[in-house]
Amino acid sequence: MERTNEMVLEFDSRSCNEGFARVAVAAFSTQLNPTLEEVADLKTAVSEAITNSIIHGYEQTVHKIRIECKIVCHDFYITVIDYGKGIEDVKKAMEPLFTTRPELERSGMGFAFMEAFMDEVVVVSKPGEGTQVHMKKTMGRPSHPFEE
């Protein structure tokens, strides 16, 4: 039996959807039997990626954000996708405290939190085409997620 499970979520880039999206992802992750701390970590990382798409990717205009989740044994893979303006310099954008929007009171900690709370973070972006944030986290105790 293959131990994988997938989920896709697509929603408007409105800030009122941030809470819904991170809770939906957290709910999907519970089948891994994660700790409260692991779920909180995942929610924070997802929230940061979505906020980036809304503020920077789409510059607060309403378009679609897509989240793809995949569970493989005890690994949780998540990709947050927007089709917005993209990032010129990904390395620079990922530096702690760097922000292009200080006037919006952005703390510049978004990618730093994603990296702190997830095991892997890879950002793929092309100016004018959008941004994909791929993250991975091993969660839960070593049991078999789809068996009793």
Add this chain to the structure above:
Amino acid sequence: MRETFQVRDTILTVLVPKELDHHTAEEIRIGADRILERENIRCIRFDFRNTEFMDSSGIGVIMGRYKNIRLVGGRVSAAHVNGRVEKIMRMSGLLKFITVEQERSWETAGQKGGSYGAHE
């Protein structure tokens, strides 16, 4: 139900919502700044008793208020900070700028069960 914003003397207390993200941070920013313009406020106190989630947008809104009130010699503090919120604050370096009110464990003992890992 308590009000989100309460003014007593020169202290503004902000009752932080259950989830402090980009969406709710905007509401706090607008509401707090409106009061700061009108009243003589010297201390902003963020009360996290209901808060279960905070991300970097929360850090941004607290730092923003700190920058404003520092101009008039004021300060920012945080109360009822649970383990998760404190972790986010520490990681971001926010604790260098604000004071966290310490409390006795019996004061919060019967309050609510939702704040995991809190108040050692």
